[in-house]
Structure formats: structure tokens, C-alpha cells
Amino acid sequence: MANTGTWFLELPEFKMFSDRKGTIAWITGMPGSGKSVLAAIAIEYLEKHNIASKDLGIAFAFIRYTESRTLRDILSSLIAQLVEGSYMACSLIHSFYSQSIAKEGAELLESDMIEGLEKIAGALGVVHIVIDGLDEANDQVKDSLLEVLVTSKTNLLILSRPLDLYIHHTPDALFVSIQAQTADIELYVTDQVKRSSRLNAVLQGRPELVKELSTRIKEKANGMFLLAKLQMELIMSSCNSINSLFKALDKLPYGIDEMYRATLDRIAAQPEEDVSIAHRTFVRLVYEFSPWNADTRPMSAEDLRHYLAVSFENQTFDKGDLVPIPLILSTCCGLVIAEEGDQGFPEIRFIHYTTKEFMKNIQFSNIPVEPSPFLAVISMIYLDPHLEPLLALESRPPEELDQYFYANPFLYHAQRSWGFHARMSQRQGLLPRYTHWFLSKNQRYPFIKSSYSPVTSLFGLHLAAIHGLVDVITENTALPCEPIGPEGYTPFHYAAMEGRPDTFRALVLIHQGAELTTAGGQTFMHLAVKHRREGFVRELLLWLENLSPEEVQRHLQSFDINAQDSEKMTPLMLAVSEGWTPGIASLLATRRDIQVNMVDKDGVSAFMLACGCKTSDFAEVLISSFPELDFDRRCNHGRTALMRAARGGNVQVAKLLLSRNPAIVNDVDSAGWTALLHAAYLAIPDQREDILRLLLEHGADQGAKPTAGAVQLTAFLYTANWPWIQRNRRDHEGTARVPLLELYLSFQPESIHQRDHKGRTALMLAIREGGDPPTLSLLLNRSAVAINAQDAEGLTAFLHAFRLLSKINLAEIVETDYPPEAVAFIRSRRKRSDISQSCLRYRRCHALVRDLLLVPSLDASKHDNMGRMALEWACLSAGSHLLGREGFDQYRELYLKEGDMQRQFESTVGFFFATLHRIANHEGTRWNRHAFHRAAVVACSTLADPILARFLQEGWVRQAFEWTVDENCAVVLLVQASGRKCRVAIGVILEYLGLLGSGWDTRWFGSSGVDVAKMFCDLDCSWHTEILSF
Structure with a gap:
């Protein structure tokens, strides 16, 4: 308002x-x-x-x-x-x-x-x-x-x-x-008086009466806007004169519950059909929860209209009985509202959550039965004519199912909640007979587990097992019990998955000899464990203990607690591998016939699986329950229990294993991995330091590295290699890795000299992937660090800083399945992200160069095996993406149209030239002109025209050349710029050479670079051929 x-x-x-x-x-x-x-x-x-x-x-x-x-x-x-x-x-x-x-x-x-x-x-x-x-x-x-x-x-x-x-x-x-704030109530009352023809007529436009009404409402409402609203609803419908108005005010209740009761009395005074509409609406809103509350959709206005058009007495749905939403809301006298929801359509709810709490204790005399059986029957009536159409959508795209739900608004809630309400009715001893008829009338029924699940075709008995309808199972013994679907699930399996032991026992007594193993070899116990049904497992094991072997054979055929599924997993293995709580594992461990040392298809035992869990609870259960436990088994990949404990960061189990046999600390698997490597690569971040310390204290070999696989790094080098480490993600500056590096060095300082298979040191690996400040500070402050060491490619740690820029990918996006406008939007959003990412990378590269140049022993003039030095690497990396011709042309439109993108691009350019300036003017490096010439040639072959023009105007570049037509290097720059048609850069070079305005025919710059070069002199270009090939 x-x-x-x-x-x-x-x-x-x-x-x-x-x-x-x-x-x-x-x-x-x-x-x-x-x-x-x-x-x-x-x-x-x-x-x-x-x-x-x-x-x-x-x-x-x-x-x-x-x-x-x-x-x-x-x-x-x-x-x-x-x-x-x-x-x-x-x-x-x-x-x-x-x-x-x-x-x-x-x-x-x-x-x-x-x-x-x-x-x-x-x-x-x-x-x-x-x-x-x-x-x-x-x-x-x-x-x-x-x-x-x-x-x-x-x-x-x-x-x-x-x-x-x-x-x-x-x-x-x-x-x-805000309890004492009544200004809004006064405004609300005044507004309602203006809107209500009845109140206008009664108050006769007298402001003192309006003021009195407002004052009385504020007193009664006690600061509650909701209460004021309900009070106004009440008096607007009942007053005919000034006296009747103020008499109604005197009778208004003070508390919210009293106001709710008064509103219900007002509803009850309406015509019978209106009362029925209001009461059925209240029942639906109070008891709307389905078995999967988190997956329940809000009730839409159309959903409510269709629900109210279902006749419980006639067991029919008739669109001719659809009631307009304004009329429905009117019958509810302000207790129910419709407001726009997240999906853009009106959603129905109580005016306040206290309304629902109040309604839970109300008996609605207009409802023919209790709420649960009423809602169950209403849902089944609405669902009945849609059974076949839903089955026809079993293998159709999910969009078609959504469209069908949209066309039949109450259907989603009906098919999801009928079973829940039926089970609630059964608990009250009120399961409607309609349920028996409904589940026996058809051969197949559609079942949809969640919003994102497809339609599954099931028999009626399967649905009864899912929803725990024991009464249906015991009275309808002729319902088919055979396996269904690709998994081969029977009602027994669904009862286990839903955790319904009473349903399972009812099925066992009636359908003896039924198939109890799925197509994938899973028994009902496998499925109960997989779906975390601890109560089901407890009750079934207790029930089995009370049966004789003959009874078990008669009811469950050849039940085997050690049965293996297609993955060779037993229920016990599943219980410890899922790693939720040790409750189910403890229950299974009480069975005397458990074979604890069985292995799955990978040769992994239940104990090995338990060692890989986050806690030691699972392993402790097995250790305390099975004296015959095999601690020394290796899986098919040669991994030990200690290695699995290291992978899971399970310090307590690792301590136990090492106390039994300390020599296992350096055992290797078939790929050359030790427990230390498993801990460094795969351990849970929060527990990595503890497990590493334990292994190092027991003499773990820091020089070990995998003998197979794409990443063959020692534990120390791996930790320095930023993109691979599973660090604490809240620590975006990398400080979580510093204690680990310090830990390694405290046990073995010489690890600082370790190199990977490409000759890269920890400093190089840290720098090439971003070089976060804490890690760099740690490595650079180690006096033993070889700052000028070179890897197999001849790259130093300083040169690796420019590899950071080479990792920016500006890939074109093609979304052929989307309309053109969507493709344009996605490309635009991706381009903005690319620019922002590039800006961040250039800022980081500049910071890296700044920090490394502060190291006194750094030799910035070192070159790689191809003769490339830092300035050349900087130009080569920049030209390969945003500052190169292709990248600049691809993103130029955004620079021109959007100020934010232009500022980010300018920032990127600024960082690039600041980096070049720092390198070229480094006090600790004596550059020769030849190094600057090479950098200029690379820049002319890679950078976009505007960037190249600015590059040529840098003081250190301009001073490195004599700028005469007799200078070979200057001519090469002109050749490169002309071959790439860099018009602005050509103008700068011609200006430096004194050729602008000389009448010299510049049209030659459309010819090949070699032809132009020969116009000036007989130039030997072999010295820069390698550079020009990039």
C-alpha cells in the first residue's frame, strides 16, 4: 500500500x-x-x-x-x-x-x-x-x-x-x-475507508469518526499489522451504521488466536458451499506436505482451483466446477492470500505462518472424513484419468512431462502425495477402500520419484510397497509381484529402499518364493544399506535371528548376508564404503556368519574401504568385531590399507597400522605411489597436514614419485603446484599450502632442490600457476633456492611467470541449439568474463615480476633453449590472446560500447607495459641492444596494431634503434608491421625513419615481407626466423 x-x-x-x-x-x-x-x-x-x-x-x-x-x-x-x-x-x-x-x-x-x-x-x-x-x-x-x-x-x-x-x-x-510503530496501521485504516463504499457511507465522510476508528483498531491490534488487517476485514463486512460499527469494534478480540476464531465463525456463517470451499482450502494448506518435502512445489492458484473441483462424494473431477480465485479468497475471509511466486504465477498460502499453526488444531465439520483419507482419495480421483497418459510419457523427454503437468495443475501434487496421505490414513486405521480399488484396477501405474525423475512403470503392489500400504498388500494377494524395469526390482526391493520393514515382512508372508535378487545382483539388504535405512536393517536382522533356518529358507529362499552384487560388493562393504554413520556397519558386524575378508572386483576388502573413510569409526567397528581381520591385504592395484587411510586423511587408522608394522610406510603400489604421495595428492584438505606429519615422522621417503600417470611429482613438488592441490577453498591466497611446504622442509631441507621430470623446481611450478604471495615468500626466503635454475626447456622461474599469461583461453563459443539472441548473450557474457580474467592475470604477472626482480641474485637476462629472454616471452605471451590482433579484434566492440570493459582493458594494457618497463630497466641486469631488438621483432609479429604502436613509443624501445634505413633491425620491424598491415605502427616506424611526408610510395607495404626487405638491402633474416615462426 x-x-x-x-x-x-x-x-x-x-x-x-x-x-x-x-x-x-x-x-x-x-x-x-x-x-x-x-x-x-x-x-x-x-x-x-x-x-x-x-x-x-x-x-x-x-x-x-x-x-x-x-x-x-x-x-x-x-x-x-x-x-x-x-x-x-x-x-x-x-x-x-x-x-x-x-x-x-x-x-x-x-x-x-x-x-x-x-x-x-x-x-x-x-x-x-x-x-x-x-x-x-x-x-x-x-x-x-x-x-x-x-x-x-x-x-x-x-x-x-x-x-x-x-x-x-x-x-x-x-x-x-517495531512493536510500538502504529503509523502504518493508521495509514492502512484510512486507505481501507477510502476503498470501502460501505464504510464511506457509514462514516459519512466525517474525519473525527475515521480518526476514532483508526485509534480503536490500533489499540486492538497492539502493533500487529496482520491483526489490524483481519479486524478491518471483519468490520467492513458487518457494519451498517455508526453504532453497529463501534459495537463491532468493542467486540473485536485482542489476541491473534481469538481473531482467528472470530474469522472462522464469520466463515461458518456463510452459505454452505462457501464454507466447504474455505474448509477444503484450509485442509489442503495445512496437510499439503508430501513424502519428499524438499521437492514439493508451491501450491499455484490453478492447482487449488482444480483440487477444489474434485468431488469426494461423486468421485469425479469436473472443470465446470472450477471456482475463480477471487471467490475462493473471499470465502476464506482474508486468511488465505495469492501472491506472485518465483515461477511468475500466483501461489496460494496462509496469510501468516501462525495461521497454519492455529489451523492444525481445528476440526473442520464440513469435511466428510479425516484430512488424511480425504486428501488421499481426492488425489487418487484426480490422478485416475491421467494414469495412461502418464505411462505414455515413460520414454519421452522431460519437457513433455512438464508440459503435461502444466496443462493439469493439480496432477503434480496428486501423483506425489496420494501415497503419503494413504499411509497417514493407514496409521490412523482409516485407509480408504478406494485405495484398494485404485491399486488393483490397472495393470501398470506411473511412478515419478522426484521433480527430475522420469516416469517409471510399476505394478500396483510395487506402489503399495513404496508407500508402506500393508493393508493393501495383505488384502490384495493376487497383485503381481514379479520384477519390473531394467533393474529387476520387486516389491521387496522397493520396501527395502524406502525403509519399510513391516511392509517387507507382509510381502514375505504372502509372496513366498519371490525373486529377492535384482538383475545387478543386489539383495534387499544391499539396497537397504545403500539407501541408509538403518532402522530397516536393525528390524530385519532382529527378525531373522528369531527365525529357524527352515523358516528363513521358506520365507527368503537362500538368504546370504555375504551375497555380492555385480561389483562384488557385500552389504558390509557398502556400509563402510558409503561412509555416512557406522550404525549399519555395527549392526552387520554382529552377525556371526559375516565373512569380513571378502573382496570386491578391485580386490578391496571391507577393512580397506573403512580405512579410506573420513573417520576411524568404521575401521574400529571391524577391528573390534573380527579377530581374523586381514590387515596386510593389497588390492589389485597394489594399494595397502595404509595407502587408503592416507588418501582419506584418516590419521587414527594410519597410526594403528604403522604401530603394527612401521616398515609399510614406504611400500609402493603398482604405479609407484607411496602412502605419502596418496596423502599429498588426495587427502582431505582439513586433515592433510596431520596425515603428512604422521607419515614423515615414520620416515616416509620425500623423493618418491609416481612411475605412471600424467603427473609425476614428488609430494613436495605437487604441493607447490597450485592447480592440482585440493586446498582449503576458503583460503584463496594459498596460505593453506605454506604449512605443508614448511612441514616437508623441516624434515628434509634439501627438498627445495627437487625437480620434476621436466626439470622444474618447486619455485617454477608455483610461479607458472599463479605464484600466490605466501608460497613465493616461503620459497624465495630459502637461501638454498636456485633462483636462476633452468628446466629442460631452458626456462628459469622468472621466465615461467610469463607462462601464466599463455594460459588465458579466449575460445569462441558456438551454441547451435540456442536461438541467435541467446547465443549473442552467452558470447557477450563470456567475453566480459575473458576480459576480467585477463586483467587479473596481467595484474598477477606484474606482481610476480616485481617480486622476483627484488631478489638480488636474479639474472633477468637468462634465455631459454630457443634463445628467448624475458622481454620476448612477455611480448609473445601477450600477443597470443587479448593484446594480439585476433583477440583485440574479437573484443574491440565491447571496449567501444562499455566503459567498464574499456577500463579493464586499459588496466590490462597498463599492467603489460609496466611489466616491460620493470624488466627493461632492471638495475641488476645489463641488457644489450640485441635483446631489445629481438623483443621488438616479436612484438611486431604478435601484438595488435594499437598495442604495437604504443610499444614502439616506449623509451627503452626507441633508444635501442638508430632508426635509419641502413639499420637491418629497424627494417625488419617495418617488414613485420607491413606484412600484418599494422597501419598505426607503420606510421610510427616511418616517422622514426624520417620517411613520412617524403613522397615515398607506402603502397609497397601490401607486398610480402621479404619483397619489402629486399627493396631496402640485401638482408640476412636467418637470425630471427625462429622468432617469426611463433
Whole structure:
């Protein structure tokens, strides 16, 4: 409503949140006091006033208890909003994702998102984040979200009920209570009077009566905007005169529950059909949860209309019974609202979460049965005519299924929730007979596990097992029980996967002799373990213990607890390999007939799998339960239990194994890997240092390196090699790796001289992949470091700095499956990211050169095996992408159109020339003119025309030449520039040679470079042929 909330924007606390970086404002209020409205007003204000600011970010989250959101869900939403609103944020996240995640083929983890948010907050001027409904998140999310946002240095606005238990996270927050704020209620009452013809007529335009009405409503509402709204709804429908109006005001309840009861009484006074509509709407909203709450879609307006058009009594759905949404909302008397959702269509919900809590205790007399059987039957009635069409979509693209759901709005919820409501009915002893008929009427039924799952064709008994409908199983013994689908699952398998032991036992008693092994060799116990059904495993093992061998044979045929699936995995192996909790493994270990030393297809035993888990719990269970445990087994790849413990960072297990036999520390597998290498390459980041220290203390060989594979580095060299290390992602400066390098050197200082198979040292490897400052500082401060050492290609650590620029990829994107406008957008977004990434790379290269040139013993004039020195490498690397002709032409349009991109490009150019200037003017290096000539020739053969023109005007370049037509090198520059048609650079060279305005025919510069060279002199070009070939 217009003008409400303006007082909030004038609060000093809000102004500080809006204007001062790092401010946290926490707004508290009782339920229904209008906090969500204020959050929306704040967001609108921020967006309106910051729309032209490119260094500001705005993001928000409305947390609702009906939506089970994790910390990762909330962070991903916040980051997505910031990325959409800022090119800088987009480029930062793209670069971060590419470097830290894409190489592993994984999605962003929670820790990645925390780091990403910190990066954006640090790069942008101010980031405003609004969190509404923090009190509706679960306790763990409250703690974690506050910890992350407070440390991210963003401007944070929180709106919630009072949360005294959590304010220790924000000791510097500005707290504001809105309980006493009644200005908005007064505005609301005045607005409703203007809108209501009835109130206008009753109050006769008398301002004193309007003032009195407003005052009385404010007193009754006690600061609760929600309560004021319901009170106005009540009196607007009942008053006919001034006296009746104020009598109604006197009778208005004070509390929210009393107001809800009064509203329900008002609903009950409506015509019977209206009461039925309202009550059925309430029942649906209160009991709408499905078995997979996190996958439940919001209820749309059309969904509700179709639901209400299903007749429980006639067991039919008729589109002629569809009720318009305004009428539905009217019958609910303000307790239900429709508001636009994330998908762009109206979503139906209670006016407030307290409404739902209140309704849970209400008995709706207009509903013919209890809510669970009512909703189960309604869902099955709606689903029934769609069974065959859904089965026809079994092998169709998922888009067609979505389209079918869209055309039948209630169908998604009906097919997902009928079984849940049927099971709830069964628990109450009220399973409708309709359920038996429904599951026995057809041969096949469609089943859709989740939003992203395809349609699966199942028998009725399979569905009964999935939903735990024991009554259906026991009364409908003729339902088919055979395997179905490519996996060959029977109802027994579905009961195990869903964790329903009572259903499984019912199936066993009725369908004796049924197939209990899938096509992949999995038993029901395999599937129960794989799906983490600890309760199922416990009850089934207890049940089996109470059966005689004959009964087990009769019920379960040849049940074998050690059965192996197609991967040769036993249930025990699955229990320890999945690594969730040791509960299931402990249960299985109690079986006396467990064969613990069996191996899978790779020769790995259950104990070896347990050694690779994050904790020692699994291994301890096996050690304590099985005296015959084989500690010394090797798998088919020659790996030992210690190696698997090292890979998993399992220090406790590694200690136990080394205490038994210290000599195993340097055992190697078939690829030459030792436990130390496994720990360095693959151990969990948070546990890597501890496991490495343990192995080094036991004499692990630091010189060992793999004998096979693409990466053949020692543990020390691998740790220095940035892109391969699985470091702590929150530590984007690389400080997590420094303690590891120090650890290696503390045990063996001479590791600083180690080289890989290409002759590269740790310093070279660290530099070529970015050279983060902490790592460089550590390596350069070691007096033994060979700063001028050369690898097999003749490259020094200094020359490797320019390889950093060679790793920028400006690949063209072709999306043939998208429309042209989408392709244009994707290309544009990718180009912006490329420019930003290039700018960051050039900045880092410049910093590397600066730091390395400060090392007194550095020889910057060293050249590689092809004679290339630092200046040539710098020009060659720059010319291969953004500053080369191809890259410059590809991105020129963005430079001209967008100021932000132009500034980033100018920054890139600036870093490039600053780097060249530092090298050329290095006090510790005596350059000769020949080195500058070679660099100039490379620049003329690679750089874009404008960049080359500026290069030629650098003082050290200009002073390196005599600039006469008799100077061979100067002529070569002209040849190179003319051959590439660099018009600006040609003009600069001709100016230097004194040929501009001389009448000399420059059209010759369209000829081949050799012909032009011969016009000047008989020039021997062999000395630079190698350079020109790049």
C-alpha cells in the first residue's frame, strides 16, 4: 500500500545500514507486525537508489518455515542475485569457479559459496543483504548463516521475531523493535475507508469518526499489522451504521488466536458451499506436505482451483466446477492470500505462518472424513484419468512431462502425495477402500520419484510397497509381484529402499518364493544399506535371528548376508564404503556368519574401504568385531590399507597400522605411489597436514614419485603446484599450502632442490600457476633456492611467470541449439568474463615480476633453449590472446560500447607495459641492444596494431634503434608491421625513419615481407626466423 513504511526508511539505523559499509541492522517484531512488508520496502528503496552504481550489490532472502532451505540454498540464491546485478561479481565468480571447481567436475560446495560471497563483498564497494524471516529457519541454519554473513563484511539487514539466543553473533548490530510503530496501521485504516463504499457511507465522510476508528483498531491490534488487517476485514463486512460499527469494534478480540476464531465463525456463517470451499482450502494448506518435502512445489492458484473441483462424494473431477480465485479468497475471509511466486504465477498460502499453526488444531465439520483419507482419495480421483497418459510419457523427454503437468495443475501434487496421505490414513486405521480399488484396477501405474525423475512403470503392489500400504498388500494377494524395469526390482526391493520393514515382512508372508535378487545382483539388504535405512536393517536382522533356518529358507529362499552384487560388493562393504554413520556397519558386524575378508572386483576388502573413510569409526567397528581381520591385504592395484587411510586423511587408522608394522610406510603400489604421495595428492584438505606429519615422522621417503600417470611429482613438488592441490577453498591466497611446504622442509631441507621430470623446481611450478604471495615468500626466503635454475626447456622461474599469461583461453563459443539472441548473450557474457580474467592475470604477472626482480641474485637476462629472454616471452605471451590482433579484434566492440570493459582493458594494457618497463630497466641486469631488438621483432609479429604502436613509443624501445634505413633491425620491424598491415605502427616506424611526408610510395607495404626487405638491402633474416615462426 502506498506511503506505508516511509517511517522505516527514515530511521537512523536504516540510514546507517544503507550508507555505511559493514553496518548490521536487526529489526525485531512479533508475528504479524509487518516485517516482510518492511523488507520489501527496503529492497525496493535500495534497488531504486543504487540502480546506476556498478560497484554496489543487492541481494535478499525471504525464509519461510514451509520451505526447508539449507545454508547452501540461501547462499546460492544470494550469489546468483549479486552475479546477475554486477559484471564484476559475474567475472569474479566465473574465474573462481573455473579455477577451483571446474577441474574437478563438481558443483559448488557450501565452502565454495562462502568464499565466493567473500570475494564479491571484497571486490564491490558495498553489498546490501536483506534477510527476512530468520526466525523461521532451523537452528543450525540460523547459526551458520549469521556466522557467514557477519564475517563477509556486507551490509546486513535482518528482520525476525526477537532471537535473544543468537544475538551473540552480532554484538555490534543496531537493534530496532517495531512493536510500538502504529503509523502504518493508521495509514492502512484510512486507505481501507477510502476503498470501502460501505464504510464511506457509514462514516459519512466525517474525519473525527475515521480518526476514532483508526485509534480503536490500533489499540486492538497492539502493533500487529496482520491483526489490524483481519479486524478491518471483519468490520467492513458487518457494519451498517455508526453504532453497529463501534459495537463491532468493542467486540473485536485482542489476541491473534481469538481473531482467528472470530474469522472462522464469520466463515461458518456463510452459505454452505462457501464454507466447504474455505474448509477444503484450509485442509489442503495445512496437510499439503508430501513424502519428499524438499521437492514439493508451491501450491499455484490453478492447482487449488482444480483440487477444489474434485468431488469426494461423486468421485469425479469436473472443470465446470472450477471456482475463480477471487471467490475462493473471499470465502476464506482474508486468511488465505495469492501472491506472485518465483515461477511468475500466483501461489496460494496462509496469510501468516501462525495461521497454519492455529489451523492444525481445528476440526473442520464440513469435511466428510479425516484430512488424511480425504486428501488421499481426492488425489487418487484426480490422478485416475491421467494414469495412461502418464505411462505414455515413460520414454519421452522431460519437457513433455512438464508440459503435461502444466496443462493439469493439480496432477503434480496428486501423483506425489496420494501415497503419503494413504499411509497417514493407514496409521490412523482409516485407509480408504478406494485405495484398494485404485491399486488393483490397472495393470501398470506411473511412478515419478522426484521433480527430475522420469516416469517409471510399476505394478500396483510395487506402489503399495513404496508407500508402506500393508493393508493393501495383505488384502490384495493376487497383485503381481514379479520384477519390473531394467533393474529387476520387486516389491521387496522397493520396501527395502524406502525403509519399510513391516511392509517387507507382509510381502514375505504372502509372496513366498519371490525373486529377492535384482538383475545387478543386489539383495534387499544391499539396497537397504545403500539407501541408509538403518532402522530397516536393525528390524530385519532382529527378525531373522528369531527365525529357524527352515523358516528363513521358506520365507527368503537362500538368504546370504555375504551375497555380492555385480561389483562384488557385500552389504558390509557398502556400509563402510558409503561412509555416512557406522550404525549399519555395527549392526552387520554382529552377525556371526559375516565373512569380513571378502573382496570386491578391485580386490578391496571391507577393512580397506573403512580405512579410506573420513573417520576411524568404521575401521574400529571391524577391528573390534573380527579377530581374523586381514590387515596386510593389497588390492589389485597394489594399494595397502595404509595407502587408503592416507588418501582419506584418516590419521587414527594410519597410526594403528604403522604401530603394527612401521616398515609399510614406504611400500609402493603398482604405479609407484607411496602412502605419502596418496596423502599429498588426495587427502582431505582439513586433515592433510596431520596425515603428512604422521607419515614423515615414520620416515616416509620425500623423493618418491609416481612411475605412471600424467603427473609425476614428488609430494613436495605437487604441493607447490597450485592447480592440482585440493586446498582449503576458503583460503584463496594459498596460505593453506605454506604449512605443508614448511612441514616437508623441516624434515628434509634439501627438498627445495627437487625437480620434476621436466626439470622444474618447486619455485617454477608455483610461479607458472599463479605464484600466490605466501608460497613465493616461503620459497624465495630459502637461501638454498636456485633462483636462476633452468628446466629442460631452458626456462628459469622468472621466465615461467610469463607462462601464466599463455594460459588465458579466449575460445569462441558456438551454441547451435540456442536461438541467435541467446547465443549473442552467452558470447557477450563470456567475453566480459575473458576480459576480467585477463586483467587479473596481467595484474598477477606484474606482481610476480616485481617480486622476483627484488631478489638480488636474479639474472633477468637468462634465455631459454630457443634463445628467448624475458622481454620476448612477455611480448609473445601477450600477443597470443587479448593484446594480439585476433583477440583485440574479437573484443574491440565491447571496449567501444562499455566503459567498464574499456577500463579493464586499459588496466590490462597498463599492467603489460609496466611489466616491460620493470624488466627493461632492471638495475641488476645489463641488457644489450640485441635483446631489445629481438623483443621488438616479436612484438611486431604478435601484438595488435594499437598495442604495437604504443610499444614502439616506449623509451627503452626507441633508444635501442638508430632508426635509419641502413639499420637491418629497424627494417625488419617495418617488414613485420607491413606484412600484418599494422597501419598505426607503420606510421610510427616511418616517422622514426624520417620517411613520412617524403613522397615515398607506402603502397609497397601490401607486398610480402621479404619483397619489402629486399627493396631496402640485401638482408640476412636467418637470425630471427625462429622468432617469426611463433
